[in-house]
Amino acid sequence: MSTNSPSSRATLRTFVVVALSLLVFSAGALDMRRIWTPIGVFGYALDGNDSVTYVKNGSPAAKAGILVGDSVDLRATAPQDRYYVADAGTLEAGDSITFALVHNGALRMVTLVSMPQVTESYYTAYRIAWITVAALYIILGAALVLLRPSPITWGFFFYCLANTPFTFYAITDYFPFPWPYVEFTLQLLLITSGIVGLIVFALCFLNEPLKGWRRSALAATPWLFLALIAFDLYYLYIWGWVGGPPGELVQRTYLGINAVWTLVVMYLFVDTYVHARGEDKQRIRWVVVGFGLNLILQFVSLFLNLYVPTEPIWLAHVFQLSTVIVPLTVAYAVIKHRVIDVSFVVSRTLVYGVLTTLLVAVFSLIDWFFSDYLRLARLGTVAEVGAVVGFGLWFNGLHKRIDSLVDATFFRQRHRAEIQLARNAAALPFATTQQHVAKALVREPVRALELASGALFVRGKDGVYAREESEGWSAACISRLDDSDGHLLMLLQAENGPVSLYDHPWRKDNVPAGPAGPVLALPIIVRRELAAVVFYGSHIHGEGLDPDEIRAIARLAPGASAAYDHLGAEDMKREVESMKRENDQMRTLLAEAQIQPA
Secondary structure, eight states, X not given: OOTTSHHHHHHHHHHHHHHXXXXXXXXXXXXXXXXXXXXXXXXXXXXXXXXXXXXXXXXXXXXXXXOTTXXXXXXXXXXXXXHHXXXXXXXXXXXXXXXXXXXXXXXXXXXXXXXXXXXXXXXXXXXXXXXXXXXXXXXXXXHHXXXXXXXXXXXXXXXXXXXXXXXXXXXXXXXXXXXXXXXXXXXXXXXXXXXXXXXXXXXXXXXXXXXXHXXXXXXXXXXXXXXXXXXXXXXHHIIIIIOSTTHHHHHHHHHHHHHXXXXXXXXXXXXXXXXXXXXXXXXHHHHHHHHHHHHHHHHHHHHXXXXXXXXXXXXXXXXXXXXXXXXXXXXXXXXXXXXXXXXXXXXXXXXXXXXXXXXXXXXXHHHIIIIIISOOHHHHHHHHHHHHHHHHHXXXXXXXXXXXXXXXXXXXXXXXHHHHXXXXXXXXXXXXXXXXXXXXXXXXXXXXXXXXXXXXXXXOTTSOEEEEEEESOOTTSOSBOOGGGHHHHHHHHHHOSOEETTTSOOOOSSSOOGGXXXXXXXXXXXXXXXXEEEEEOOBTTSOOOOHHHHHHHHTHHHHXXXXXXXXXXXXXXXXHHHHHHHHHHHHHHHHHTTXXXX
16 A cells, blocks of 8 residues: 555554544653652752742751752762752652752762642642543544644644643653753653744644645744754753852743743734634634633743742642633634534534443443343353344444434434435435426435535536536636636546545535535536536535535435436427427418428
């Protein structure tokens, strides 16, 4: 199989998304151990130049005589202890470190044993909420990129991975030095990917295809990624390895960079909102609110973490959990304003979930009844085999019934649309005029499925396909198909079924743009000839047609074919009758004139 084939790309994409999601979730989830194994703290805080800015009363640092104004000399500290000195804590309470301290101009070695971090009474509930928010982020990001792979969803996916409230603290407990530095480097790579991913998302959201300065900015994002990574690694080198000046300058620069990209992202979203029109304004409103609140709160959290060592732990928890704003608002925009249509995926998940639950329940009941209640294991095995055969015979019928029940219960609008189209398909063979056929092929699907456009092209006696009926097509759009459309017409006649214009791109000029752009072509075959073609656009909010909707549209073709065949026969019958009447009239005139026909 070619690595460039759609199936290969889809498989590779799924593997990458699942692997990254599991890796981030597993590494972050290890921090749940902090519920029963608190991390250790020393009770001091350092500025960027490693000068002591805070000492907590009664802490190991206070007991060792460390004072505000003292400074840590990382270069004179053993390499295996430097990371924990800079971080002012250890992975477990009771761990000890030894480092060089400059006190009153004199250098001395200090050994501290960390004490347990003080947590609140709600800490377990906080950790459960924390991992739930992280799972929500990862699931939403992965689902969007798998359902609609594009630069915008890939950018959002990386942002979701980076913006989970995980600290990845505990993973450093499982590997020796220099693993903490490796883990911190990987974390910086993830965070930088999230920043660049969010910028890509903000650039592209409701602005595709990109034009002008947004297109140039998108092209510059790989260079931005490399520049940010280079600075982050330098920051890690200064902060956790060599220490001292210019550490404070680097730290303030780091804070400034975070302020700049936060403002850039907010500008991109607000600019999109200001220039949006109609439905697009509704679709982006909550996204702007969600990202705006989250970015502001996370910047404030970063500032407090760097410069306010007395920040209450409950406030840090609030800031971490506040990240839930983004997945909630984006999920709302996706479902309520249909940024992409997830109803088909949810519907299929429910159907197969019900089938699996029913299957498991039946086998569990058989196993309990025969093995535990009657204690007839062999008879139970026979019953299970019989159940397998029964499910095999009834599976298709059961699947259809459950599918119909789920759609009717949870997706009523789509279910009603499918019923309406099925009724139109059944009624089409009884159409008495071509106008009735055109309405059933164009207006009814557009109305029932809330499509942005539809257009019917019918083959005339001269062999040219002319536009007979349309919705969402302006007068400037093509009214006749020409030789450039020959390949598509040939493909439609060969397929004798719906053809995706994503897989087989059609013309881009003189057709509607945006959601109204044709995405599906439906051929109407009469007596093995292509009698008409119907083009359908996406939904009015931009999402594509799902497989169930395509099948509902495809069911119109046989009825339309029968209708055109019937109407064509009627036209021929009327022409024959007209010619017969003309012939009789001519014979009458000739007889009256006493002229015998040859």
